[in-house]
Amino acid sequence: MTAYGTPPHIARCPGPSTADIIARDGDNAPKHLMEETWVDLGSEDINFDRYTSQAFFDDEVENMWKRVWQWACREEDVPEPGDYFVYDVVDHSVLIVRDDAGQLHAYPNACLHRGTQLKPSNSCGSSKELRCPFHGISWKLDGQLGAFPCSWDFPHVDKQQWNLPELKLDTWGGFIWINFDQNAAPLQDYLDILPEHFKQWDLSKRFVAKHIRKRLPANWKACVEAFLESWHVLETHPQGIATVGDANSQYDVYGKHISRFVHLVGFPSPHIDRDMSEQDMLDALFGEGMVDELGDDKADKMRVPDGSTARETFAKHLQKTLGEAYERDFSHLSITETIDAIEYFVFPNTCIFPSLLFPMVYRFRPEGRNPDVSIFDLIFLQPNPESGVIPDPAEPIDLDVHDSFSQANVLDPGLALIYDQDTGNLEAQQRGFKSSFKKGQTLGNYQEVRIRHLHHSVDQYLDNQ
Ligand code: FES
């Protein structure tokens, strides 16, 4: 597969690498951010019917969605005994409950009598018991059978054993994870290097400051993949090309479930063919205005000090302004942890960004059994204030397929535009999958390795590996 160019293990965009730039920052960046772990997963085309076929989708449901760890909600969604949260995925519904002893449980959201959902889909709230709305049979929060009207008619039911069955449940990073597979390996094993890499980014000490939930017109994998590479910045987000090292981004793959990119901010794209001074760069960064708290008046006066860089000046400014806004001290953070887009993917459907400027979490779920429609949860995890008074998690704001992210009224206009651009390609892509005379898509070996890795992992589940 190397007949037409440089072999994939050495073919990289010319110019300094991500690791070079982080090293140039000269601060205490986590070492793992400079360690590259690209792997060669081949160069075969990825068939389009993986995105469109109902049979392939159904195979994914049976052999993948029912066997993977997936986060259902945040711990702060169910802080007190009696709190519950309903997580829906594909056509399954799961009831997350905190019992009187503070223990978390995940129950199939279905009555043992005639199957009625114990709590409505997409709901949350607080309840002393889990009482079926049809005939009133109840279960205690810990899953034991409670009140049973007309139990005389059920001599064939062993009341001692008629407890709600449980799914596997665990927590990490303030997220509550569930798994339908009773034989699933522990979550910690599944997450591979993630807990180690996130030692300095404790997501359990952050809260959901913004939450947008948008329907997207494409297969769940296409939706994830729109966010796994930064090559598309050049064409899809041309307004950002001066301030991001798009084609110099670093892509890493770890085991079966985790991949990562490190996308530099404050360093010009290799596609820029004019010289940019550090001051030009800083001006361009402030011009993007992705963070409300930056303030235009401050930006006007900001200069890169002698011997410093745009990255350092921008990072220090951000640590100060966001530190004041969030009531936290961020001066210990390295430049890359402050401003770069560092994205970890957790198979099959979650992206987690730990940096200060980009504190997002993405989750993509199929809508029911429809291979053509997905649901995108976009969450901003803001560090808890040091005062200890933590705001309640933000309620999700629902957007439909053709709504703009700006309609949620919680994003800066520059960021809303970026998400509109990212998701704006999906309908055309899903239609193109069905129209193509070519059987599948042809991926770049380096910049799109995370997409190939996702398919590789899907196949391992479908092949029962
Ligand atoms: S279906 Fe639940 S009590 Fe009858």
Ligand SMILES: [Fe+2]
């Ligand atoms: Fe994008």
